[in-house]
Amino acid sequence: xxxxxxxxxxxxxxxxxxxxxxxxxxxxxxxxxxxxxxxxxxxxxxxxxxxxxxxxxxxxxxxxxxxxxxxxxxxxxxxxxxxxxxxxxxxxxxxxxxxxxxxxxxxxxxxxxxxxxxxxxxxxxxxxxxxxxxxxxxxxxxxxxxxxxxxxxxxxxxxxxxxxxxxxxxxxxxxxxxxxxxxxxxxxxxxxxxxxxxxxxxxxxxxxxxxxxxxxxxxxxxxxxxxxxxxxxxxxxxxxxxxxxxxxxxxxxxxxxxxxxxxxxxxxxxxxxxxxxxxxxxxxxxxxxxxxxxxxxxxxxxxxxxxxxxxxxxxxxxxxxxxxxxxxxxxxxxxxxxxxxxxxxxxxxxxxxxxxxxxxxxxxxxxxxxxxxxxxxxxxx
Numbered sequence: 001x002x003x004x005x006x007x008x009x010x011x012x013x014x015x016x017x018x019x020x021x022x023x024x025x026x027x028x029x030x031x032x033x034x035x036x037x038x039x040x041x042x043x044x045x046x047x048x049x050x051x052x053x054x055x056x057x058x059x060x061x062x063x064x065x066x067x068x069x070x071x072x073x074x075x076x077x078x079x080x081x082x083x084x085x086x087x088x089x090x091x092x093x094x095x096x097x098x099x100x101x102x103x104x105x106x107x108x109x110x111x112x113x114x115x116x117x118x119x120x121x122x123x124x125x126x127x128x129x130x131x132x133x134x135x136x137x138x139x140x141x142x143x144x145x146x147x148x149x150x151x152x153x154x155x156x157x158x159x160x161x162x163x164x165x166x167x168x169x170x171x172x173x174x175x176x177x178x179x180x181x182x183x184x185x186x187x188x189x190x191x192x193x194x195x196x197x198x199x200x201x202x203x204x205x206x207x208x209x210x211x212x213x214x215x216x217x218x219x220x221x222x223x224x225x226x227x228x229x230x231x232x233x234x235x236x237x238x239x240x241x242x243x244x245x246x247x248x249x250x251x252x253x254x255x256x257x258x259x260x261x262x263x264x265x266x267x268x269x270x271x272x273x274x275x276x277x278x279x280x281x282x283x284x285x286x287x288x289x290x291x292x293x294x295x296x297x298x299x300x301x302x303x304x305x306x307x308x309x310x311x312x313x314x315x316x317x318x319x320x321x322x323x324x325x326x327x328x329x330x331x332x333x334x335x336x337x338x339x340x341x342x343x344x345x346x347x348x349x350x351x352x353x354x355x356x357x358x359x360x361x362x363x364x365x366x367x368x369x370x371x372x373x374x375x376x377x378x379x380x381x
Contacts, residue, residue, distance in 0.1 A: 005381060249279075
């Protein structure tokens with residue numbers, strides 16, 4: 001936090017180069033990839049996103065998740081017990097518009113119609129991959145001599161990891177969630193050891209009811225959200241609250257979202273997370289009105305709010321004045337602009353190869369984010 005301006009960040013994934021996307025696709029399909037070529041491509045891509053973030057003027061940065069196939073699917077490569085893939089049910093809002101769903105998700109990239117299954121005991125097997133990713137980022141960051149306010153590294157939350165995988169072994173969601181959280185706890189602690197902020201990606205906190213929930217009342221969803229919050233807290237109990245930020249959303253896909261559950265319904269439960277920063281969509285046209293919720297349910301003491309003020313599902317570049325308006329109304333609802341950090345709604349390439357915003361436009365949007373934060377800072381401080 002600062003006392004004289006609104007800082008800027010993003011939510012993890014940044015555009016990937018075509019050559020990196022091709023290698024990621026081959027690796028995900030189990031095909032052999034030349035390791036020297038892979039390492040060199042990842043280094044070049046990470047170096048590129050570090051420099052782009054510096055050129056744009058972002059304050060709190062990361063590696064753009066360059067070596068990961070997605071924000072959540074990567075966990076299948078870092079856990080034991082993974083078996084074959086199973087068909088994934090369509091999300092409820094898309095099921096209402098099957099023709100649109102077929103058209104929208106026919107692009108090349110990872111296949112979101114399948115889910116990895118768990119057929120044996122889950123343990124963490126990703127230390128080498130995690131350390132390589134972390135070391136590559138910080139080595140290149142040091143070489144760049146770029147001056148940032150801070151860094152963050154993302155990881156899938158226990159809840160979204162459990163939702164990504166199909167449990168064919170444990171039989172109880174509560175037990176499965178606990179086991180997955182215990183395994184990923186090792187990754188969370190590896191990240192925390194670097195001194196970076198740990199960002200837990202937890203769309204499950206708002207999208208748990210997206211598949212098969214139908215028209216059931218939101219009260220039926222609350223116990224599941226509570227269970228996921230408890231699992232998140234347990235998995236991060238050794239990490240200081242102020243070193244953790246959580247991103248949640250209603251899914252970074254271009255769909256109708258007419259079945260999204262309202263933020264107000266579960267926000268009091270989310271306030272029980274032991275964290276220091278909270279990222280939530282505020283540019284998504286389905287949820288732009290929900291900044292008012294923070295006036296009705298004040299932000300917990302010592303939390304920073306990271307509102308999404310640019311949309312990652314459209315190629316329209318928001319005007320800096322629009323971004324400033326969004327930031328100003330959120331700051332007014334929170335009643336303390338020093339507790340606001342500006343960001344996009346979600347990542348720009350959360351599922352490798354399925355980005356909805358063209359890479360060049362994604363960077364232009366981030367440029368507008370920085371300019372919009374400057375406009376808002378001049379108005380507010």
